[in-house]
Amino acid sequence: MDPAQLKASRILMLDDEVANTCLVANFLNRLGYTNVESINDPTQIFDRIATFQPDLLLLDLSMPQLDGFQVLELLRRETSRGDRIPVIVITGDATSANKRRALAAGATDLLAKPIDPSEANMRIRNVLERRLLQLEIEEQNRALEERVLERTAQLQEALDDLQNAQRQMLRQERLSAFAEMAGGVVHDFSNALMAVIGYSDMLLASEGRNLDERATALEYLRIINTAGRDAAEVVSRLRDFYRPRTTAESQVVDLKEVLHQAVLMTQPKWNDPSRPGGTEIVVAAELKHLPIMRGNPSELREMMTNLIFNAVDAMPDGGTITLRTSESPGSVVLEVADSGAGMSAEVRARCLDPFFSTKGDKGTGLGLAMVFGIVQRQQGSLEIESELGKGTTFRITLPSEGEATGAAIAAVETPQLERLHAA
Numbered sequence: 001m002d003p004a005q006l007k008a009s010r011i012l013m014l015d016d017e018v019a020n021t022c023l024v025a026n027f028l029n030r031l032g033y034t035n036v037e038s039i040n041d042p043t044q045i046f047d048r049i050a051t052f053q054p055d056l057l058l059l060d061l062s063m064p065q066l067d068g069f070q071v072l073e074l075l076r077r078e079t080s081r082g083d084r085i086p087v088i089v090i091t092g093d094a095t096s097a098n099k100r101r102a103l104a105a106g107a108t109d110l111l112a113k114p115i116d117p118s119e120a121n122m123r124i125r126n127v128l129e130r131r132l133l134q135l136e137i138e139e140q141n142r143a144l145e146e147r148v149l150e151r152t153a154q155l156q157e158a159l160d161d162l163q164n165a166q167r168q169m170l171r172q173e174r175l176s177a178f179a180e181m182a183g184g185v186v187h188d189f190s191n192a193l194m195a196v197i198g199y200s201d202m203l204l205a206s207e208g209r210n211l212d213e214r215a216t217a218l219e220y221l222r223i224i225n226t227a228g229r230d231a232a233e234v235v236s237r238l239r240d241f242y243r244p245r246t247t248a249e250s251q252v253v254d255l256k257e258v259l260h261q262a263v264l265m266t267q268p269k270w271n272d273p274s275r276p277g278g279t280e281i282v283v284a285a286e287l288k289h290l291p292i293m294r295g296n297p298s299e300l301r302e303m304m305t306n307l308i309f310n311a312v313d314a315m316p317d318g319g320t321i322t323l324r325t326s327e328s329p330g331s332v333v334l335e336v337a338d339s340g341a342g343m344s345a346e347v348r349a350r351c352l353d354p355f356f357s358t359k360g361d362k363g364t365g366l367g368l369a370m371v372f373g374i375v376q377r378q379q380g381s382l383e384i385e386s387e388l389g390k391g392t393t394f395r396i397t398l399p400s401e402g403e404a405t406g407a408a409i410a411a412v413e414t415p416q417l418e419r420l421h422a423a
């Protein structure tokens with residue numbers, strides 16, 4: 001305890017006898033206490049306490065109007081325990097009963113008159129030291145509470161910032177997912193339109209001439225119809241983004257039929273009469289095993305359309321697109337191979353990324369991202385083999401529901417697929 005701090009403590013004295021207060025004030029001054037005040041009118045005590053804020057009250061017991069016991073009682077009533085000023089009672093009547101009564105009324109200590117200077121010195125010092133320590137602890141507690149409040153406010157602010165950032169990130173993610181999905185819809189919608197436009201152009205071009213076969217016109221219309229339905233399915237994905245379907249659109253799929261339709265629908269692209277002479281593209285099919293499988297035929301056509309379009313783009317000088325199917329336990333393996341330019345390791349590593357394209361303005365880079373999404377939705381897997389200058393093979397493995405059926409194998413022999421071989 002710093003002695004200077006101790007000696008600067010505020011000491012207030014209340015005694016109705018002026019001679020007594022002078023005596024004690026002198027005594028305290030001699031001990032080095034510099035901040036001593038005294039009053040002789042007990043009714044003024046509370047005003048003085050309020051203005052002087054003493055660290056110690058020296059209180060006479062027997063006074064007119066308001067005696068020491070009443071002062072103690074009022075002090076106890078008016079102030080909470082923590083704010084209570086220590087009181088040393090000074091009495092000429094230091095009987096045991098009086099002492100007990102004073103202590104019970106809230107006195108901290110007692111001094112008997114006539115005052116023994118060394119005893120008084122020690123008792124006053126003890127009480128003041130306790131008081132100063134108590135004030136110091138209170139001050140530390142207050143500072144600690146302030147720091148806790150400050151830190152809590154900082155933490156709350158950090159939490160708010162984090163929550164805001166999270167909300168923003170979620171919004172951003174949702175926005176980019178939407179942009180990707182919307183881009184994909186536009187992309188695949190355009191693919192489907194190519195079949196609609198290509199085949200309707202062919203129908204229109206035949207106007208005035210006799211279509212050699214009515215059956216051909218009907219077949220074109222059927223392709224246009226399928227492509228139109230696929231386009232509608234593609235657009236419905238926009239709706240699904242906000243209202244996801246509860247049940248998977250899964251049905252038994254005739255894979256041969258899906259491949260056949262995809263090849264026909266993409267014909268305006270691979271069999272484009274405006275291709276430079278001698279750059280023919282041939283589509284060949286080697287469909288060996290066709291077990292029963294479930295899936296979404298519209299999405300599978302979309303997948304094939306994207307793969308065939310990419311294959312055509314990779315073969316500006318013509319070449320062959322080969323569609324192969326085979327079976328492995330519990331799954332059907334579908335390959336789309338081309339004899340085109342192939343991919344570098346870097347392009348192959350990134351080709352599934354949304355918006356990755358090496359085709360500049362001619363590509364959105366969403367085709368393979370859509371293919372990957374479809375394969376995932378059908379619980380399948382995708383492998384890519386590619387060699388620069390030699391070509392690329394996309395191998396898609398999809399779950400099947402059993403052995404190849406006789407009907408499915410027989411279907412491979414249908415004239416439509418024979419036409420595929422010849423195309």
Ligand SMILES: Nc1ncnc2c1ncn2[C@@H]1O[C@H](COP(=O)(O)OP(=O)(O)OP(=O)(O)O)[C@@H](O)[C@H]1O
Nearest residue numbers: 310311314342351357358363364365366367368392
């Ligand atoms: N069969 C392939 N042969 C060579 N490279 C390919 C083949 N398929 C895809 N790629 C490469 O992968 C990239 C991404 O293909 P993806 O289908 O996602 O987009 P894109 O074809 O460029 O654009 P879009 O599909 O919008 O026309 C292509 O730009 C191309 O570089």
Ligand SMILES: [Mg+2]
Nearest residue numbers: 309310367368
């Ligand atoms: Mg593409």
